[in-house]
Amino acid sequence: MTLVTGRATSGPLWRVVAVMTARRLVAGLLVLFAVSVVVFVATEIAPGDAASASLGPDAGPAAIEARRAELGLDRPAPLRYVEWLGGLFRGDLGVSYASGVPVADIVAARAGNSLLLGGLAAVLLLPLAVVLGAWAGLRAGRLADRAVSKSTLTLMSVPEFVTGTLLAVVFAVQLGWLPAVSFLPPGQSPLDRPEILVLPVITLLTVCLAHNTRVVRAGVAQSAVGEAAESARLNGVVERRVVWRYILPAALPPVVPLFARYVTFLLGGALIAETLFGYPGLASALVVASASRDVPVVQAVGLLAAAVTVLVNLAGDVVGTLLDPLRRVPR
Template identity: 60%
Template structure:
């Protein structure tokens, strides 16, 4: 299964690279025009000279094959807009995005497990109704609205947290943890509701299974029943969804980074798209695809490990 998925992943990466390369190359304008327009404009001869320097006047298939030949060796090229190595540029932003996404994942997973299983074990009670209503409210509010409300409350209103992630030169978000709080809350609120609802449904179904009823009738302590039978059965259906959200968080979160001015990969993607900076756009797209494919493969493996069919006896 793993070998089949790996071969399929290589195909996915190839297709994504072709589509992204074609989209960035066929879009109106190019990197030479965008770069010179930021410098106050230029003559047609200057634009053509820069296009030749960047290799943009070569046929599209030739440019793609040249990029692919370097990419398979780990060379992602040079940014058209900044003249820097793409790998170094992405590495700087990726550290910030991974920090933001990692903190969000560290908050999301235990909180979703706690609320989902707690709600499922107390189905139709007051705490379950409160958690369910809160989940429905969160899932119906767009992410940018949640972020804006958090800014109005905790930044503008109370003044407890910064509204934007402004960092000094050479400063990391880890040096100022306060700039992570509002983006993390925005991300977790957007991802939490669906996971809680799915875990609750899995817990309710598992709690009414024959194996759980037999265990309780046999006098097995409730804590062991939850850990041995209910928890694995509740987790299995939610693993693919959780993997999707984790890949979303670790791959760079456009809305949160744009809303709070966070210097991450998603913000770099927006800037590169506006500048028609194909090497940067390709690098970000491939990295995000790799993260998604890897986490989906891991989700399949974990689903097999936690499959409760492997032991249903008391």
């Protein structure tokens, strides 16, 4: 039996991971239920509704009431919530108030675009953060470390919309290398026009890469002077093996949950990046749906974002636990 952070754990690692996963899944379901309530209540108390938004400001009370009855908005809110929740269990997300298209079709089309954008950013984020962070951490206090630290601090200090705007001005307006707007003709995938992904991906990466690089750098710098690394050096182990065998295994596991949280942010399609470049993802769909009071779309996107957050964070905790036996205690 091993004592870890004041708690004891025993048994094979697979059992510990299974128990932790089961507990997190139960907690995740409770979180999703709470999110469904919050999203539904928020859409209910927001000023205006889909009926008045679709008919315009010149519509009379009778026309608005008729439209509310057509959309089912005249029924009690608790009843509509129960019906919506029941539809979720059947895989029915409802129908868009604005377009009459099934919400599942809207979400499926936009989710694929957001996952592509966020997936590309995540694929670049992890190796770049590890390489830059480890490179700076192994040279703590030297010129390379100071350069990386100042650069990342600068990136963290600049708002995302400012970074995106500057990128558009330089690479789209002045140089003309890349499109300033991620326009996508109907029926096409972003992969058909990969140039529209470049500026949104770089914009998404800036703050995420800067923060994760600094965290990795701190962990590597601490592990590089730790007892395990120093003992290995005293026993004649070559520095390259010290880095791979002792420093990185000690430095990386604690930052895996942080990576997971940023991957969640990236996969969700950052609102600012998608809106700034007009990228056809979930975030931009959420903006349009909110403006038109298209409640079913808002509810579906909000719940999907919460589900992705729960699953990615769970995966990050599982990976961190597998990499670091000292963190095997279910929380």
